[in-house]
Amino acid sequence: MTVVPVAESLARWLFKSGIPGAVLYTQHLTLWIGFLGALLATGAGKHLALATGELIKGTPKKIAGIYAGSLSAAVCSMLAYASLVLVKADSAMERSLPGGIPEWWSEVVMxxxxxxxxxxxxxxxxxxxxxxxxxxxAAGAVFLLAFAEDFSDKLVAPGTVLILVGVLLGAPLFIGMSGLGMLLFWGEGTSVAAVPTETFRLVASSTLPAIPLLTAAGYVLAEGGASKRLLRAAKALIGWAPGGMALMVVVVLAGFTTFTGGSGVTILALGGLVMPMLLKERYPEGFSLGLVTSSGSLGLLFPPSLPVILYAVVAGASVEELFIAGFLPGLLLVVLVAITGMVVGIRQKAPRQPFSLREAGAAVWEAKWELAIPALVVGAVFTGFATVVEAAALAVVAALLSQSFIFRDLHWRRQLPETLARGATLVGAVVILLGVAMGLTSYLVDAEIPAVVLEWTKEHIHSPLVFLLALNAVLLVLGSVLEIYSAIVILAPLLVPMAGAYDIDPLHLGIVFLANLELGFLFPPVGLNLLLSSTRFGQPLTRLYRVALPFLLIMALGVLLTTYVPALTTGFLGWVRGG
Incomplete structure (x- = not known):
């Protein structure tokens, strides 16, 4: 999958003509990687789910697990049948990909x-x-019920309740969304194949293949020695400043999150490295915990962040314009947290290392490959040399070359396959959720549900400012329960038309949306970063609530400024574009 986009960009550059069918085949490969990755995620128990299931302990947890697992098996078996109906129907239509390969061959993986x-x-x-x-x-019973069309409408209400309870108890979100989608279509006499039909339309997205590619690059960098080289470079460049160690932690963690696409990878990969460094320089333990926990969610607005790309896919926005609009808000959040760290460092009289030009040069030279990869991606896209997908493929090539062959931190045969499999697991969890969400969204649109919600909202909220304030509150709470990819897939299609009714620029909405989700990572009781830090550092959640609260408030200030000062988003975009 990496070879095709790279070859396409080089062919276009050298011969002024691309490879016929390259884009289309890359999109179909994404579907295969997505569903095979979803199979890996099932085996590893890594599907995206609500965090509410983590609150159940003991025997009730075992009972909840049986219920959620039975529901998952039942819905998945029905979804497999619906996909088989789709394949059978499309095989009779004789559509072909370039080269004469029947299109339905790519559907078989479903x-x-x-x-x-x-x-x-x-x-x-x-x-x-x-x-x-x-x-x-349960799987067999649900499969048999699918043929009981005479009373299908009577099963919609109880079936909906059973599915929602299962999701609350820990069933994956894609199970809830696909189950509801098929149930609602079935209740109206429409074939359940409507859900996989919409899922297959994922291949029409020209940007979606960037997600598995950038995920692969991020995992390769995280599993290699990139983190140590980046820490050395950052320490040499900014360790001399007042509070330099705290500043270094913020910058490195934000940069790492930008490329790995998730704060979880950052905290798990770098937390154990930076915590001892902070404590050694006399930073209080509670402050250090809070700094690492909060810094792990910074950087999600900078290129080539995966959440920004996914939001662009779901909302139909321009990836390039979203990255430009998110630059100042992302920088604002980083600066606010960095200043806080520097102030504490000064108060604690944390030691400062003298600046050494020789060490700075050596450290930067050692980390040149890791530092060059983001520049390669951004430069390739914004100069027009490559599309987002092609730039992501170039990033994979650079990451593989640097980590497996130049530094040899990641053995190409013993360690690389396992690393790529872990990346595919995340990709599968995201792609299958995105696919089934398209099926449920299709039903909601047909039933005019978004129009009803929009009408109700306009009746009760008359001011765009009040709407944005309500949006901040809702996203803060949901961001603490939903993983960021789930939140984007579920909420973005509903919020985009609502914001449009208040004349809110869709790009501004996208940045506000993502910034709020960053903040939700720190919101009790089950914010993702709180859970990860509790696990990584062996600290009780109640302590994480206390130490993260100051950073939650500081970042909330940045989110409010982003929300109510559009000059930071669309204003900056207009300035960059020369408008």
Whole structure:
């Protein structure tokens, strides 16, 4: 998948003509990687789900696991059947890809992967035979119910309740969304194949392939020695400043999150490295915990951040314009947290290392590959040399060359396959959620649900400023429960038309949306960064609530400024564009 976009960009540059069908084949490969990755995510238990399931302990947790697993197996088996109906219908239409390959061949991965996922969900439901028996029985019962069309409308309400309860108890979000989509279509007499039909339309997105490519690059960098080289370079360049160690932590963690696409990878990969460094320089332990926890969510607005690209795919926005509009808000959040760290460093009289030009030069030279990769991606896109997907493929090539062959931190045979498989697991969890969400969204649009919600909102909220304030509050709460990719897929299609009714620029909305989700990572009781830091550093969640609160308030100031000062987003974009 990396080879095709790279070859396409080079062919266009050298011969002024691309490779016929390259873009289309890359898009279809994304579907395969997405569903095979979803199968890996099922086996590893890594599908995106609400954090509410983590609040259940003991025997109730086991019961909840059996219920959620049985629901997952049942819905997945039905989704596999619906996908098979789609493949059968499309195989009769004789559509072909460039080169004469039948288009339905690329669809085959859907029923095969989903069928295996149903079996895997049932098997993972419990380590006892009775739990697995319940799951397999539930899958069979739901499959048989699909043919009971005479009373399908009577099952919609109880089925909806059962699905929502399962999601609250820990069933993956894609199970909830696909289950609801198929149930609602079925209740109206429409084929359940409507959901996988919409899912297959993912291949029409020209930007979507950037997600697996950048995920692969991020995981390769995270598993290699990039973090140590970047820390050395940052320490040499800014460690001399007042509070230099805190400043270094903020900058490096923000930069790492930008490329890995998630604060979880950053905290897990770098947390153990930077915490001892902060404590050694006399920063209080509580402050250090709060700084690392909050800095892990910075950087999501800078290129080549995956959440920005996913939002662009879902909302139909320009990736390049979103990155430009998000630059100042992202910089504002980084600066606010960095200043806080520097102030504490000065008060604690943290030691400052003298600046050494020789060490700075050596450190930067050692980290030149890692520093060059973001510049390569941004430069290739904004100069027009490559599309977003082609630039992402170039990033994969650079990451592989640097980590596996130049520095040899990641052995190409022993470690690289496992690293890429972990990246594919995340990609699968995101792609399948995005796909089934398109199916549910299709039903909601047909039923005019967004129009009803919009009308209600306009009746009760008359001011754009009040709407934005309400949006901040809602996103803050949801951002603490939903993983960022889930939140984008579920909420963006509903919020874009609502914001349009208040004449809010869609690019401004996108940046406000993503900035609020960054903030939600720190919001109790189950903000993602709080959970990850609690696990990584062995600290109780209640302590994380306390130490993260000052940073939550500081970042909230940045989010409010971003929300109510459009000059930071669309104003800056207009200035860059010369308008």
């Amino acid at each position: 029923p095969v992967a989903l069928g295996l996922m149903a079996v895997r969900f049932a098997w993972r439901t419990s380590d006892r035979w009775y739990g697995r028996a319940i799951a397999f029985a």
